[in-house]
Amino acid sequence: MSGIYIHIPFCKQACHYCDFHFSTSMRNKEAMILALANELKLRKTESNEIIETIYFGGGTPSVLTNSELQFLIDAVYEHYKVSGNPEITLEANPDDLSEARIFELANSPINRLSIGIQSFFEDDLVMMNRAHSSVEAKKSLALATKYFDNISIDLIYGIPGMSNEKWKYNIETALSFGIPHISSYALTVEPKTALKKLIKTGKIAEPKDEVAQEHFQILVDTLQQNGFIHYELSNFSKEKYFSKNNSAYWLGKKYIGIGPSAHSYDGISRSWNVANNLIYLKNIEKNILPSEAEILSITDRYNEYIMTGLRTIWGVSLRRIESEFGAKYLGYLLEQAQKFLSDELLSIENNILTTTKKGKFLADGIASDLFLVNLD
Template identity: 80%
Template structure:
């Protein structure tokens, strides 16, 4: 089973923390939709022996597309690829795009999962992040969307400067009050070329505090665990049967094609990525050229990637798979590198699977980098 990711590179306004590829000008939106459809057709040969299990609209802000534009792109997938009987089709959406009428439209479309970018239910946080929606819109869209969609995920950001533990708990409790079955939650990070970085450098916003973020993470894990959510990936929590199939496929190393500017693809042996420039992307597609770069993954690359993704999930890193796929040299290296983390109660081995302990979960990415094989 494989997946298709479609990157919609447009946003109404730029969130202060975001470093994803997007444009706030909608002038070329219709042209972009046609180009994305053409790229889907151009690349169908890559997946002629694959069955598509997930279609994911990410961005940017995919909900800036009309429902008919979204349906057109889904129809292009069905025309050119073999699609599973009940695929998971996700649309990332912002609350300000989810009017009552739009929610009903989407519910009648093939979209069967919404991922809503809430980030916070507090007005001051939304203003600080320069989100396009307000707190009232966040709550109203969830009230209505839950009447039409069974499968809804929402995003929350923790570690926001000045956010108390109590305020963070209220954010989580508000999310739970809507009966949501999936939550993705990320620490606020400061990326180099963002407005947030400039605001911090000029002293207009305080720098995020690692200690606060760690406390928020612990509160998140504890609260969601008490509400029957499974912490199946470092930043993702889902109730039984509500894990994101799209994201799980990525962490489990399944193949996927990324369509649109800046989108990444993976076929098990190579990784490719499209140019992060709307004009160049459009020109290339019009000239029947794929605007991407390809990297063939070495054994070391594939080992390191498995360590990174495996440790982030409940599935962990299989020592048997390390030996079978990469050899005893890599297995011995992993045992040696992992020993100090096992001794510090940050990692443990259970039935031949290496996993982070509850104490080690927040530190997973740093631990993984210490387990990487260096040439």
């Protein structure tokens, strides 16, 4: 087992672009923490492997107190075999990171912070309905870097009205703090979000793909010039600071997802918990796991490997395709890939299929063209 993901389904307020599962009501926070610990106990027989990573995601995990986080970490250690030096990540928002809080976290088992900055500009933060200000964003990084070495931040590009100059300023500001890991995503308009409604009513302009692509190239060029490795489509890291948790997902390792809406993978099947806090709590109280599962077919596993492989520096191993999926799958892949190889969007070197610099921004679209529905 590679890791345990713990979903904390609470936020102070709803960001306009977010479609993750969360509640802005903290009324059931105490009951949820107890339920998360109980789910960890209920699922302890699912793993006899070493846990290498513990990841608190959400939602906003930093709304939990340090004692609440410690309670959940203790539950992991009680029921699972944990490595001697696991990567333990806490997703946090700048407004939760006072110096006292950061000092407290630095003296806990948590050894990696993932801070949701998104932008250093006040107008962007207001448009996205973020809970923090640009001043808090900078202050949180100034404080966090005093106590933590392993820090990642999130930045969003392709925001309507964001010029190349503003985007460059965001990147340069992040670099000025010596942050060793940056995750960066294009602003995406998801269904049933406030952003979707604001665009539909004309209050916010729709993000443009060409702007996002230009911002992406600026990001790639700037970070590579500053010694970052572009190891996954949306992730950039200094050497030795790759996210062990996320890398495990992309490399197909096993993981257990704890909490409402959390997903799990055991190498053969995928399962997911109900995305409803009250239903989750009622079931866990009865020692019932509120989850569904599916056995992944060989085609499902092929498609997932293509998707994750093309997003990473590790690419897609043609030898693995042949050995794990068979000659028919390899033949299909090479046939479908030919047009992208001709257009220099994909390349093959040492039997590894990867996206080129030109094709990297298009990785997900290229992968979908390499998928298959069925191959008998």
